[in-house]
Amino acid sequence: MLELTKLNHHQLEAVTAPEGPILVVAGAGTGKTRVLTTRIAYLIDHMGYDNNKILAITFTNKAANEMRTRVFNMVNNVYVPWIGTYHATCLKILKEDIQYIGRKNNFSVIDDEDQLSILRDIYKRGGLTQKDMKPKKALEVIEKVKMNDIQLNAINSLDKAKELGIYKFDELKNVKYVNQMYNQRLLSANLLDFNDLLLLAYKLLSEHGEVRKKWQTMFDYILVDEFQDTNELQFNILNLLINQEKKNVFVVGDPDQTIYTWRGAYPNIFKDYLVEYKQTKTYVLDLNYRSSQNILKVANSLISHNSDRIDKVLVTDNGEGNNVVFYKGDSDYHESNFITKQIVSLTKNKSYDYKDIVILYRAKYLSRSVEQELINNNIPYYVFGAVRFYQRREIKDLVAYLKLLTNPTDELSLKRVLNVPTRGIGNTTMDNITKYANDNHISFAEAFYLTNRSDFDPPWQKPAIIQFIKLIDSLISLTKDKTIAESVQLIIKAINYEDHIKSLELAEERLENIDEFIKSITEFETKHNTHSVEEFLHEISLYTDSDDNTIKNKDAVSLMTIHYAKGTEAKVVFIIGMNEGIFPSIKMNRENDIEEERRIAYVGITRSMEKLYLTCNVGFSPISTSTLTVSRFIKDVGHKNLREEISEMIPISDADLSWYSSKEIKTFEDNYNETVIEFKVGDTIAHTIFGSGVVISINGDMLDVAFKAPFGVKSLIKNHKAIKRLKN
């Protein structure tokens, strides 16, 4: 029997709401996920809904899996197949019906790395280099153009191009070319990027009434989590999937947690929803179960500085709890050192495990200085979203081989592996084939498989290619009746992949990853009871989280961006880099971006259950090459809500020093410091090349400094930028 007694009054009302459109506005930590999963269970158990006809949209694949497991455990092992992100849902729909819009359903989905390698290829063919425009920036423009349906070719003035971040006519011309080539390439190779999944699903459902009807009858009930981060296109797709007679839709969200406006989300979507579904019943959850009063005070105080919001204050029955700590260090080294010290003391008498601790930051690059300190102190940690599992080189190689076996004309995969491991098919050979393909108006893959023709020039390049084609042929027949896992093992053997890996850096880790990959394939095959490579490839094309199982059991500190942390909670939370220019980011361009930055901070703060640390440092920033200042968000929070910790004098070991020095000093603009630092004998200094040293004598503007072997004593100019005095 479904347990409803654990729910509070408001939660229960939402869970047992009648049919028809529902909106649940749920603040952070108010049991949003519990309400959503219990609602699904309730639909099946009490309202007689078919578990196969319920669609639940989540924001990440990770959240989807969690929800599925929770429902499975709640109502006697019932499996709900349609739980997934907008992208995953659209993918499944397109796989079934894409032929209605004139495309074949053997498409594959490409990730951002694939996109970039296509762009690099286009650059090469078009004679462009990254000096013309960084491929990454070009990709940004391409995505923006695609998502906003901008007619790039119609843009002829720099005034209009400005909105795309383009300020030169050359750039505009180049990006037009690259954009056209990119989309042409995707179409001819039958590839879809992430945006295509949404756009084509929308096209399919909006243009074909019979298909729309089919899916509307397919889903009796639709639920959406994290509704505040739904964008207009996704909302339109949702509306096309909702059966407009019954309007059985249940959305849950918190406008204060909208942190994806850069991807088209908009806080006003709640208003749009209420207009679209006028009979909507609204439920509000504001009793927070997660955090202590002190943490909520900080969160409420911060978010109250946003003007563009509906007033809402989180309350809790939890105790006052610990003070929220604010720490200001003299450098990023001090900041990281403070954090590791806290972690050491928090975990010393087992009051907390490493896995209770999360370190959050605004941007990925900020993790580095903390990582260094965690390593120095032997604290186990895991960085989420750093290099995603399926984007690892070794995994992508093997996946490319798999793809090639199912579809030998897959140009992207072919190009990726034709010289991995190296087999003498280098750039010159590839250029030859490309030229032949262009001259004869055939694809690269077609030209490649035509190598045995008599006019192939130069002939000495032939054997390597022919051997490779034979390899692929033999692998195709060899893997014919094998499972996917067996096929991958056969591939590894046939190409001697292990030897190749051993010649690379991080060989051990890569071999472990390969083991993990094979394990996950076996899991997939058992779970879905299939050996279809194509199904497997579709499954992993969207699965960007690194394998949860490998991390879950490890006792380690977690590091992640706040965006990534959405939907998670932890007993102890550190938010680092609370500096102007970092958080809020210097990259804000529109006026109300500051409100979004504040919401991001709000999301970070509300992840914490028991202890919260906000840290920053006022050293040099690699971005602004000037001294950092404290984030305005600290002022928003109010110093009365914080306990301030003072920067300590830290004895610096040699290991720390070499890292600290090389990192800090490079940021000076000139070779010499403007102000001459007054040294005295005995000061410890850091030098970019020589490492740590001690001042042994001073002669005018020169210093004699004793460095460790092999450098010995050196005479240096006092204000040279390579020198920095350290606290001692």
Next chain:
DNA sequence: GTGTTGAGTATTTTT
């Protein structure tokens, strides 16, 4: 054709 080296540069957020 392959592999190494040194110079130059970079940093929002993700499905």
Next chain:
DNA sequence: TACTCAACAC
């Protein structure tokens, strides 16, 4: 630091 790319040696 870490990554990319052009230039050069083999």
